[in-house]
Amino acid sequence: MxxxxxxxxxxxxxxxxxxxxxxxxxxxxxxxxxxxVQRNIHLGLDLKGGSHLVLQVQVQDxxxxxxxxxxxxxxxxTRTRNIAVGGFDRNDPDQLKDxxxxxxxxxxxxxxxxxxxxxxxxxxxxxxxxxxxNGSDYRLNMKPSTLLDLKRNTVTQSLETIxxxxxxxxxxxxxxxxxxxxxxxxxILVELPGVDDPARVKDLIGATAQLKIVxxxxxxxxxxxxxxxxxxxxxLPLNTELRxxxxxxxxxxxxxxxxxxxxxxxxxxxxxxxxxPDSPGRWEAAFTLSQDGARRFEKFTAANIGxxxxxxxDAQIRSVATIQNAISDSGRINGLxxxxxxxxxxxxxxxxxxxxxxxxxxxxTIGPSxxxxxxxxxxxxxxxxxxxxxxxxxxxxxxxGLNAVLALLLNTVVLIAALAYFGATLTLPGIAGIILTVGMxxxxxxxxxxRIREELRTGKSIPAAVDAGFGKAWWxxxxxxxxxxxxxxxxxxxxxxxxxxxxxTLVIGLLANVFTAVFVSKVIFDWELSGGKRVEALSI
Amino acid sequence: xxxxxxxxxxxxxxxxxxxxxxxxxxxAGFVSLGVKGGPKYGIEFKGGxxxxxxxxxxxxxxxxxxxxxAALSSAPTVQxxxxxSNELVIGTEGENDSALGKxxxxxxxxxxxxxxxxxxxxxDLNNVGSGALASRLLDPLQRxxxxxxxxxxxxxxxxxxxxxxxxxxxxxxxxxxxxxxxLTQKVLTVxxxxxxxxPYTATRNIEIVGPKVGADLRQQAINAxxxxxxxxxxxxxxxxxxxxxxxxxxxVFHDTLITIGIFSLMDKEITLTVIAxxxxxxxxxxxxxxVIFDRIRENLQLNRKEKLEDVINRSVNxxxxxxxxxxxxxxxxxxxxxxxxxxxxHGFSLALVIGIIIGTYSSVFVxxxxxLFWHNWADGRKKTASAGAPKSVATKAK
Numbered sequence: 049m050x051x052x053x054x055x056x057x058x059x060x061x062x063x064x065x066x067x068x069x070x071x072x073x074x075x076x077x078x079x080x081x082x083x084x085v086q087r088n089i090h091l092g093l094d095l096k097g098g099s100h101l102v103l104q105v106q107v108q109d110x111x112x113x114x115x116x117x118x119x120x121x122x123x124x125x126t127r128t129r130n131i132a133v134g135g136f137d138r139n140d141p142d143q144l145k146d147x148x149x150x151x152x153x154x155x156x157x158x159x160x161x162x163x164x165x166x167x168x169x170x171x172x173x174x175x176x177x178x179x180x181x182n183g184s185d186y187r188l189n190m191k192p193s194t195l196l197d198l199k200r201n202t203v204t205q206s207l208e209t210i211x212x213x214x215x216x217x218x219x220x221x222x223x224x225x226x227x228x229x230x231x232x233x234x235x236i237l238v239e240l241p242g243v244d245d246p247a248r249v250k251d252l253i254g255a256t257a258q259l260k261i262v263x264x265x266x267x268x269x270x271x272x273x274x275x276x277x278x279x280x281x282x283x284l285p286l287n288t289e290l291r292x293x294x295x296x297x298x299x300x301x302x303x304x305x306x307x308x309x310x311x312x313x314x315x316x317x318x319x320x321x322x323x324x325p326d327s328p329g330r331w332e333a334a335f336t337l338s339q340d341g342a343r344r345f346e347k348f349t350a351a352n353i354g355x356x357x358x359x360x361x362d363a364q365i366r367s368v369a370t371i372q373n374a375i376s377d378s379g380r381i382n383g384l385x386x387x388x389x390x391x392x393x394x395x396x397x398x399x400x401x402x403x404x405x406x407x408x409x410x411x412x413t414i415g416p417s418x419x420x421x422x423x424x425x426x427x428x429x430x431x432x433x434x435x436x437x438x439x440x441x442x443x444x445x446x447x448x449g450l451n452a453v454l455a456l457l458l459n460t461v462v463l464i465a466a467l468a469y470f471g472a473t474l475t476l477p478g479i480a481g482i483i484l485t486v487g488m489x490x491x492x493x494x495x496x497x498x499r500i501r502e503e504l505r506t507g508k509s510i511p512a513a514v515d516a517g518f519g520k521a522w523w524x525x526x527x528x529x530x531x532x533x534x535x536x537x538x539x540x541x542x543x544x545x546x547x548x549x550x551x552x553t554l555v556i557g558l559l560a561n562v563f564t565a566v567f568v569s570k571v572i573f574d575w576e577l578s579g580g581k582r583v584e585a586l587s588i
Numbered sequence: 589x590x591x592x593x594x595x596x597x598x599x600x601x602x603x604x605x606x607x608x609x610x611x612x613x614x615x616a617g618f619v620s621l622g623v624k625g626g627p628k629y630g631i632e633f634k635g636g637x638x639x640x641x642x643x644x645x646x647x648x649x650x651x652x653x654x655x656x657x658a659a660l661s662s663a664p665t666v667q668x669x670x671x672x673s674n675e676l677v678i679g680t681e682g683e684n685d686s687a688l689g690k691x692x693x694x695x696x697x698x699x700x701x702x703x704x705x706x707x708x709x710x711x712d713l714n715n716v717g718s719g720a721l722a723s724r725l726l727d728p729l730q731r732x733x734x735x736x737x738x739x740x741x742x743x744x745x746x747x748x749x750x751x752x753x754x755x756x757x758x759x760x761x762x763x764x765x766x767x768x769x770x771l772t773q774k775v776l777t778v779x780x781x782x783x784x785x786x787p788y789t790a791t792r793n794i795e796i797v798g799p800k801v802g803a804d805l806r807q808q809a810i811n812a813x814x815x816x817x818x819x820x821x822x823x824x825x826x827x828x829x830x831x832x833x834x835x836x837x838x839x840v841f842h843d844t845l846i847t848i849g850i851f852s853l854m855d856k857e858i859t860l861t862v863i864a865x866x867x868x869x870x871x872x873x874x875x876x877x878x879v880i881f882d883r884i885r886e887n888l889q890l891n892r893k894e895k896l897e898d899v900i901n902r903s904v905n906x907x908x909x910x911x912x913x914x915x916x917x918x919x920x921x922x923x924x925x926x927x928x929x930x931x932x933x934h935g936f937s938l939a940l941v942i943g944i945i946i947g948t949y950s951s952v953f954v955x956x957x958x959x960l961f962w963h964n965w966a967d968g969r970k971k972t973a974s975a976g977a978p979k980s981v982a983t984k985a986k
Contacts (some may be wrong), residue, residue, distance in 0.1 A: 094932075097753075102801065243717075244716075244717035244718055244719075244749060244791065245716075245717035245719065245720065246794065247692070247693070247696075248717075250689075387723055388720070388723070407686075408689065408796070408798070409797075409798045409800075409801045410632075410796065410797045410798060410801050411794065411795065411796040411797075412632075412794075412795045412796075412797075413793065413794040413795070414792075414793055415640075415753070415757055415789075415791040415792035415793055415794075416749075416750075416753040416757075417642075417752065417753040417754070417755075417756060417757025417758075417789075417791070417792055418640070418757065418792045418793050418932070419753075420753055420754055421756070421930060421932075422930060422932045422933075424930075425928060425929050425930030425932070425933070426929060426930070426932075426933065428928050428929075429924050429925045429927070429928035429929040429930075429933070430924075430925070432924040432927075432928055433920060433921035433922070433923075433924030433925060434921070436920040436921070436924060437917050437920055437921055440916070440917060440920065441917070443589060444589050444913065445589075446589075476861050476864065476932070476933070476936070477860070477861065477863075477864035477867075480861075480864040480865055480867070480868045480936065481864075481868070483868060483921065483922070483925070483940070484868045484871050484872060486918075486921060487872055487875075487914070487917075487918040487921070488871075488872075488875055490914060490917045490918065491875060491879075491910075491914040491918075494910050494913045494914050494917075495879065495910055495914075498907075498909050498910040498913070501590065501909075502906070505593075505594075520886070523882065524878070524879055524882040524883075527827055527878050527881075527882055528874075528875045528878045528879060530823060531820050531823050531824060531874055531875075531878055532871045532874065532875065534816075534819045534820060534822075534823045535816035535817070535819055535820050535870070535871065535874070536816070537819065538812060538815040538816040538818070538819045539812050539813070539816050539867065541812075541815075542808070542811055542812040542815050543808065543809065543812035544805060544808050544809070544812075546860050546861075546863070546864060547808075547809060547812055547863065547864070547867065550864050550867055550868075554871065
């Protein structure tokens with residue numbers, strides 16, 4: 049008996065030490081203690097302040113891009129194989145849910161070359177399904193498996209790009225993760241602790257900036273698009289497009305440029321903002337290219353000395369320069385209005401382009417000052433409540449009340465330590481879970497004590513009454529706890545973020561409570577009753 | 589100390605006043621919900637934009653309302669956050685996400701135009717982030733002959749922002765910053781020359797939720813809760829009898845309905861945190877009910893001849909001391925949360941304060957009578973069914 053009790057006590061002390069270590073580590077000073085607690089207990093954004101963003105990747109954008117690429121490729125292939133085609137177009141799915149409808153229409157295919165055309169599709173575009181509409185018109189739909197891959201890749205790529213952009217902001221512990229099922233939901237969750245300018249961050253994350261450096265055809269520039277078209281007789285040469293040159297908000301004319309870029313955003317190695325040396329007060333973003341990009345750039349510039357190059361950003365020409373000599377690895381985009389714009393552009397260039405647009409579904413920004421207030425008031429009210437409970441317990445149950453208070457404190461310690469070890473985040477709903485845990489922990493002790501009192505009233509000896517009290521209360525405690533754990537299971541499986549947080553905290557708290565209220569409490573009673581001499585009265 | 593020793597109240601004898609009170613409360617809640625067209629959902633469940641703006645003194649509610657009504661296409665809601673806190677909560681609706689994002693900028697611009705001095709070329713310290721502050725100070729500090737490298741300036745800006753946030757998010761005098769390390773007289777002069785303090789801050793809390801997401805979130809929370817209730821019902825059925833499960837779940841449902849009804853009567857919003865507290869209340873009330881049911885089961889096993897009504901009464905009396913202690917202690921903790929927990933926890937703790945009172949009496953006066961009613965009804969049916977049969981056939985009791 050004595051031996052058994054010592055083993056149990058040792059186990060309890062060991063667990064308590066492990067828990068305390070989990071919360072405070074080995075602090076060397078008061079500041080160290082604070083730092084350790086802050087590191088071990090992760091507070092949710094609702095408590096410490098920050099931005100919580102849910103965004104949706106507009107996958108239909110990527111589907112449209114893919115369809116456009118298909119049209120370009122088909123145009124080329126039908127020409128080389130001498131299949132006369134009237135024209136191509138695609139539909140324009142506007143909503144995410146319409147992504148699956150993406151289709152390319154091919155009109156007026158030479159009826160004599162039907163077999164050749166079919167072969168071409170089967171051979172080179174097997175990820176598309178060909179459906180004849182009538183004798184000479186066809187429709188191409190994306191295969192479901194290809195579509196699924198496209199969705200998944202688009203979301204993954206967006207996730208990686210956003211992750212790079214967010215990390216470049218230099219915040220501590222930002223979170224960027226998929227939200228919901230990637231194939232259907234295409235949502236991304238971004239959590240930014242301590243961000244103090246959420247509107248700017250939102251713009252930065254959502255910037256679709258696509259950068260390319262292209263060859264400028266040796267014509268123009270024209271004042272307007274119409275003039276340019278008229279100058280070309282209404283038809284643009286193959287693989288070219290007209291783009292406007294914009295510099296600090298004003299038009300610098302329209303240029304005819306090549307559609308195929310020499311360099312794209314993916315060839316960027318780094319970019320940084322700098323003051324524009326040519327025009328005081330203006331800013332620019334200077335960039336350097338990757339090795340591979342630099343090689344291509346050098347080859348191209350060496351072959352085109354005297355010709356012009358344009359830096360195109362988001363369908364606008366940002367600078368045009370004549371190639372003086374072979375350039376290898378750097379360039380700049382000038383004419384930016386301010387330092388912030390230059391910084392943001394440099395960041396977007398560095399992190400690459402998003403494969404599709406994004407839409408914000410949800411934003412929650414808790415300013416840091418509100419977070420500070422919440423924590424202070426939360427802690428104050430928690431401590432006041434705890435002290436009130438402790439005082440009443442001590443008055444009502446005397447020395448046994450002390451036992452219950454110990455169990456209660458221990459429960460809280462075990463719960464918080466478990467959260468720290470699991471790396472779980474403490475949020476407001478989590479605190480709700482802790483409050484219910486404390487309520488149920490108090491309840492377990494009250495149940496046991498009331499049962500012991502009842503048993504004492506029937507005239508049982510003290511050890512027998514304690515045993516019977518614990519024994520009879522046990523099944524009640526099991527029933528209440530299992531019922532709540534069952535409900536938490538459902539909340540966890542079918543609930544979302546905050547509801548889940550509540551469920552996790554509560555389950556941990558209840559498991560801890562079975563340990564503290566039943567096991568630890570009983571051991572303390574056993575010590576009290578094990579003095580060898582007969583115990584005359586129980587302080588309860 | 590013992591307050592309730594060997595009590596013997598006839599609880600079930602007093603069930604009607606309580607059942608009627610419950611029905612009245614439920615009906616009042618339903619009427620209020622009916623008149624107002626359902627619960628008043630918080631921004632996270634209905635979609636919209638919500639912004640908390642804190643003023644240095646009592647906020648000019650009417651002025652803010654008229655300025656914003658002029659700036660926005662639809663009239664915003666402008667409410668004081670809590671009496672004496674100088675905070676306003678501004679809410680707007682918008683049919684889609686980009687409209688909501690635009691509204692946010694319109695509100696910020698309108699506030700700056702009315703209460704700030706956007707034309708003076710200075711930076712508003714109460715509505716700025718540390719990054720913008722640092723890049724603004726860099727050159728002027730250098731010109732003023734303060735030798736600080738960029739990281740030092742950034743650290744300085746961050747500490748200014750931290751000071752502001754720890755002092756309610758709103759500074760009233762730039763000179764208050766003097767106590768910060770590194771803030772010499774020269775730096776202070778530069779700060780005074782480059783920045784000013786507007787009498788409000790709009791950086792405390794912003795929420796934007798798209799309308800569709802709000803509806804989804806609401807549906808998900810309701811589904812999860814209903815499934816959780818179903819899970820509890822099945823477990824209690826398995827451990828007791830099905831009618832106990834039904835009684836317990838109906839009692840909990842009753843608590844939730846009344847709490848939502850009272851929220852509607854008081855014109856309080858159902859937010860995410862209120863949902864968390866409703867879940868807490870479900871757990872709490874269920875716990876309470878099971879403790880009594882456990883005792884009823886135990887007493888039924890001890891004495892199979894006693895009338896069920898007497899057994900229930902005795903069980904409630906035996907657990908009375910525990911019921912009062914637990915409810916009282918939990919109530920103390922929740923009350924402390926309500927009184928000292930601050931505005932963020934306000935809706936949360938209010939739901940718990942209401943819920944604990946209702947959850948406690950519903951275990952005694954709703955869950956237990958339901959079990960009794962059903963048993964009486966089933967017994968009555970059994971009697972009429974077995975009226976002509978030999979007596980021994982119909983004596984199986986649980």
